[in-house]
Amino acid sequence: MIRFLVMVGVLALMVAASSGCNGVPPVDPSLNAPTPRAIDAWRGALDALGRNDLLVAIPQLHEVKTQAPNFIKGHVLYQDAMIEAGRITELEKEYPLTSESRTALSLTLSSRIAPSERIRINRLRKAIEINPHLAWAHYALGFEYTWKQESNLVLAEKHLKKAVRIDPDLAEAHVALSLVFRKMFREAEAAAECERYLELCKKDALRWLKLGIYRHRIGKTDLAKAAFEKVLALSQEVVQRAIRRREVILTEEQLAKYEEAFPLHYSARVNLSDICLAEKKYQEAVTILNAAVKEEPKRPDAHFNLGIAHENLKQEEKAQKHWRRYLDLGGKQQERVKAWIEVLVRKDSDPGQYENT
Helix, strand or coil, X not given: CHHHHHHHHHHHHHXXXXXXXXXXXXXXXXXXXXXXXXXXXXXXXXXXXXXCCHHHHHHHHHHHHHHCCCCHHHHHHHHHHHHHCCCHHHHHHHCCCCCCCCCHHHHHHHHCCCCCHHHHHHHHHHHHHXXXXXXXXXXXXXXXXXXXXXXCHHHHHHHHHHHHHHCCCCHHHHHHHHHHHHHCCCHHHHHHHHHHHHHHHCCCHHHHHHHHHHHHXXXXXXXXXXXXXXXXXXXXXXXXXXXXHCCCCCCHHHHHHHHHCHHHHHHHHHHHXXXXXXXXXXXXXXXXXXXXXXXXCCCCHHHHHHHHHHHHCCCHHHHHHHHHHHHHCCCCCHHHHHHHHHHHHHHHHCHHHHCCC
């Protein structure tokens, strides 16, 4: 189990990278068209992961894997979130190891929570026999051969190279291949794979969002702003590309491609507004937050910050409006916001009492 958790820890660092779904043939063509519920759940899950909110992310990811069962990245993020939350027993029931799996996808997914190295490797070999074009199976098997007790770097290299041939954007496979080359003292090739991994990460909005949140927490405000602005730029790039091509989300592969777009746009704006509020740039915060509300009118966080910004701009009526909307939308800080509204109501009824406050 310790070996498994170490592997999971490494995967968690890479889980936000764009992996796509190349090489995952549909079992049934009808399963390859996510429902609106799957699309909404995917957007919500990515946003929650950006905020490290597992309580929200896990049910959203469960909905994604239910509505879009061939979307492998949905399963992977769900498994990682459940493991991080300590809910491994539940995972074992959802991805049973005892029953005979009939598809390459189910074998690959159940191998990720298998209790022993031998079971993991056998299941991944079987998955590749069934479908030799499943990039994630080759990546996972290559990873196992890299880190097993008696590692087989030749086999690791073989499967990881196969993974990146099938799916050149599978960032996890590139970083694993870089580690293999380092172990084999092939430094130039290791460096090339590392560069490819970093290049893929430059376009990963979720990774930039998490970086911005971390920078903000440790007080590196300017760097945090730059990270959040990078999220907005990446998100807008995806949206504009879709508009130019008149694309719509129809397949699970397209769903993966759109992961950088709408939900992270909203989170980046709310996080930027946090910085503006801390710097007392209230009007700038209002501008940013109005854009966030326009994009996602039924999410509470922007209304919370808008209330704070308007209250500091002495626009109490607007502050009350947004705080009441926050309450209506089920924001978590209900009692705190109710108290703020009560203060403003009392201030309206007896302004003299609050003249110097």
